[in-house]
Amino acid sequence: MEKAIEIFVEDLLRRRKAHRDDGIPSLFDGLSEPNLQTLLFSSHVVEIEAGKEIIAQGDDVAYVFHILGGSVKTQRFSSDGKESTIRMLGAGETFMEDSVFFGYKSPVHAIAVKSGRMLIIPAETVQRRALTDPQFACNLLKILSRHYKNAIHQIDSIVAKSPVERLGYYFLKLHMEQGSDSMEIALPFQKSTIANHLGITPETFSRALAQIKKMGIDVEQDKLSLRDAYALCHFCDLDIGQSCPHFNTERCHLCADEKGRYRQA
Amino acid sequence: MEKAIEIFVEDLLRRRKAHRDDGIPSLFDGLSEPNLQTLLFSSHVVEIEAGKEIIAQGDDVAYVFHILGGSVKTQRFSSDGKESTIRMLGAGETFMEDSVFFGYKSPVHAIAVKSGRMLIIPAETVQRRALTDPQFACNLLKILSRHYKNAIHQIDSIVAKSPVERLGYYFLKLHMEQGSDSMEIALPFQKSTIANHLGITPETFSRALAQIKKMGIDVEQDKLSLRDAYALCHFCDLDIGQSCPHFNTERCHLCADEKGRYRQA
DNA sequence: CGGTTCCTTGACGCATATCAATCTGTGTGG
DNA sequence: CCACACAGATTGATATGCGTCAAGGAACCG
Numbered sequence: 226m227e228k229a230i231e232i233f234v235e236d237l238l239r240r241r242k243a244h245r246d247d248g249i250p251s252l253f254d255g256l257s258e259p260n261l262q263t264l265l266f267s268s269h270v271v272e273i274e275a276g277k278e279i280i281a282q283g284d285d286v287a288y289v290f291h292i293l294g295g296s297v298k299t300q301r302f303s304s305d306g307k308e309s310t311i312r313m314l315g316a317g318e319t320f321m322e323d324s325v326f327f328g329y330k331s332p333v334h335a336i337a338v339k340s341g342r343m344l345i346i347p348a349e350t351v352q353r354r355a356l357t358d359p360q361f362a363c364n365l366l367k368i369l370s371r372h373y374k375n376a377i378h379q380i381d382s383i384v385a386k387s388p389v390e391r392l393g394y395y396f397l398k399l400h401m402e403q404g405s406d407s408m409e410i411a412l413p414f415q416k417s418t419i420a421n422h423l424g425i426t427p428e429t430f431s432r433a434l435a436q437i438k439k440m441g442i443d444v445e446q447d448k449l450s451l452r453d454a455y456a457l458c459h460f461c462d463l464d465i466g467q468s469c470p471h472f473n474t475e476r477c478h479l480c481a482d483e484k485g486r487y488r489q490a
Numbered sequence: 491m492e493k494a495i496e497i498f499v500e501d502l503l504r505r506r507k508a509h510r511d512d513g514i515p516s517l518f519d520g521l522s523e524p525n526l527q528t529l530l531f532s533s534h535v536v537e538i539e540a541g542k543e544i545i546a547q548g549d550d551v552a553y554v555f556h557i558l559g560g561s562v563k564t565q566r567f568s569s570d571g572k573e574s575t576i577r578m579l580g581a582g583e584t585f586m587e588d589s590v591f592f593g594y595k596s597p598v599h600a601i602a603v604k605s606g607r608m609l610i611i612p613a614e615t616v617q618r619r620a621l622t623d624p625q626f627a628c629n630l631l632k633i634l635s636r637h638y639k640n641a642i643h644q645i646d647s648i649v650a651k652s653p654v655e656r657l658g659y660y661f662l663k664l665h666m667e668q669g670s671d672s673m674e675i676a677l678p679f680q681k682s683t684i685a686n687h688l689g690i691t692p693e694t695f696s697r698a699l700a701q702i703k704k705m706g707i708d709v710e711q712d713k714l715s716l717r718d719a720y721a722l723c724h725f726c727d728l729d730i731g732q733s734c735p736h737f738n739t740e741r742c743h744l745c746a747d748e749k750g751r752y753r754q755a
Numbered sequence: 756c757g758g759t760t761c762c763t764t765g766a767c768g769c770a771t772a773t774c775a776a777t778c779t780g781t782g783t784g785g
Numbered sequence: 786c787c788a789c790a791c792a793g794a795t796t797g798a799t800a801t802g803c804g805t806c807a808a809g810g811a812a813c814c815g
Contacts, residue, residue, distance in 0.1 A: 250592065283728040301646045304727070309649035311642055326628065327515065327635035332642050332729055355628055362627035363591065363620055369634040370592035376641035377576050377597050381566045383648050384574035384689045388803080416762070424649045426804060431763050446812085462569070463548040464597055653771080681794070694771060696795050711780085 226262075229270035233293065233344065234261060250367035252291060252319055260358050268346045273297070273337040280335045286324040288345040292316050295341015298418060299333040310422040312375070313414050316341070319368055325351050326365075338414060378464065383424040388433040391423045393460030396442060396449060400457055401468060410449040491527075494535035498558065498609065499526060515632035517556060517584055525623050533611045538562070538602040545600045551589040553610040557581050560606015563683060564598040575687040576644075577637070578679050581606070584633055590616050591630075603679060643729065648689040653698040656688045658725030661707060661714060665722055666733060675714040 237253055253261060273279060273295055280286070282301060290297075292314055299320060300310045311333055314320060324331050325348045355362040382391045399410050412419065420430035434444050440459065441452030451457065458477070466472040502518055518526060538544060538560055545551070547566060555562075557579055564585060565575040576598055579585060589596050590613045620627040647656045664675050677684065685695035699709050705724065706717030716722065723742070731737040 303650040307650040309646045323635040323638050326631040330732055332639050356624045359621045359624060366591040366630055369638060370588040373588050373634060373638045374597050379645055380576060381574045385568040385572040467595055
C-alpha cells in the first residue's frame, strides 16, 4: 500500500476516534479497520491540477474518486457549447460512484477547480467490496441518495424558482453547511461557476446579487455577510427546515407567518 | 404472507425463468428465493386510485413502493403554487428507496396518475435486508444510480436545451425504451404532465409539437409516429448513443456528420 | 505598469410564460 | 341518439424576464 494511503487511513481512524462528523455521509463511515485496509489496498493518491479535466463525458469509469483536498465540478456540455454544472464538490466528497453501478460510462465531465489531491479507488474494487461489505454498500447508498436528493432540489430550483430565489436557496444551504451561527459565509466557488450551477448566466447572477442585497444579504468579493440571523429564512423550505433548530417553533418567521402553507390539500 | 404477495412472487420467479429482462434494474433481480421471501414477508399489496396522493412532501417514509400496475408521478410544489415533476413511473419501477437511506423524509409528493396496484415494503425491512443481502444492496445501488443519472439528464435538458430539443430527447428516450424497431410510440402520460417534467408550460409543449412535426415526428392524440427510423437521431447524445446499435458506425447520421464534435477539448 | 481574468452594468431583442379564446374528444344524462 | 358539460389540448395576442452583446471596472499577477 502506498505511503500516502497509509497516512490517509491513520488520519481517518484518528478522526473517527475524535467523533468528528460533519453530517455528510462518507464512503468510509463505520468500516472495520481490516475492511478499510482491503478497500484501500489497491487505491492510489493522485494530484489534481486546477483546470484539468479528470474524466470526460462518455469515458469508461475506471475509478471512484474521493477528494482529499481542492475542489472539483462535474458538468455536461451540449453540442452547441452550452454547459450545465451538475455538482460542485469539495474535500471529503466522492464522485463517479454512481457510474460504477449503472452504465459504466461517465454521464459528465469532471474538472478540477482548485488544485489538491484525490484518492482513486478502482471501480472493480468498489463493486467487489459492495458485494462483500454490507456497511460499505450502505455508505454508497447514503451517498447516492444524497446526490439524488440534491439533484431533485436543483431541478426544482431551476423549474420553479426565480434567479433571486435560487440564489437565496443556495446561500441558505451554504449557511446550514458552514454552521448556522456565523454571519459570514465564504463562497466556495467562483461566481460564474455557481451561476451556471443555478442555471443562470453570470450577468443574471450579478443582478440577482444586487437584488438580494436589499434583503440584507451582502456579497463582497467572495464573502457573504448577513444582516441578521433570519435574513435567509425567506428562502427556507420544508427540506431545509427539517435541519433548522427553529423550524416549527414560534421563533421561525416562516412557520409563524405562513403556517401550513405547504400542507394545503 | 398475503395471498397477493404469493402470487407476485410466483409471477416473478416464472418471469425470471423465462429470462425476461427489460433492462431496467429491479429490486428483485438475482435474489435467492429464500431472500426474496424474507424481503416480502412483511410487505403488502395496496390499490392506488388515480389522482390520489400516496405520500406528501416532508412525510416520514415508512415504505418503499414498487409499482405493480398503473402509474405514479413524483413532484415538488413551491410555496407560490408552481410544481416541478421529478419523475414519472410505470409498472416495475420503484420510489422512495432513496429516502430510506438519507433523510427519512420524502423530498417529493407522490401522486397516482393511473389507478393500479403497488407493493409496499416497510422501510425498516429494506434497511435490514440491505445490510444482510449484498445482492439486494447492489440492486438498490443500481436503481438509485439510474435515478440519479436520469436526474442529471433532466437538469442538463432544462438548462441547456430548447423546448423542441427537450421534447425530441424525451421522445428518443421513449423510443429506445419501447423497442427501437417500432415507428409508433405511445405517450405514457398526459401531455401537460410531460410538459411539466420537461420544465415547460403545456402551451409551449403544444407549440413544440407543431415544430417537431416538421421534422417527421407526428403526434396524434397520445400516439407518436415517426416518418423514418432516423427521425429522432437529431436529438441523440453520447449517453443515449451508447445503447444505440448504429452508434459510431457509418449508419449513424450523427456520427457520420459530426464525428468528434463532443470531443473537442 | 500592462495584461489577463472575472465581475458588473447597461441597452436590446427574443423566447417563453401568461392570459384568453377556441377546439377536440370523452363521458353523462335525458 | 343527441345535447351538454368538462377536461385537456391547441392557437393567438401580449408581456416580460432572462439571455445576449458590448463596454467598463476591479482585482490579481507577472
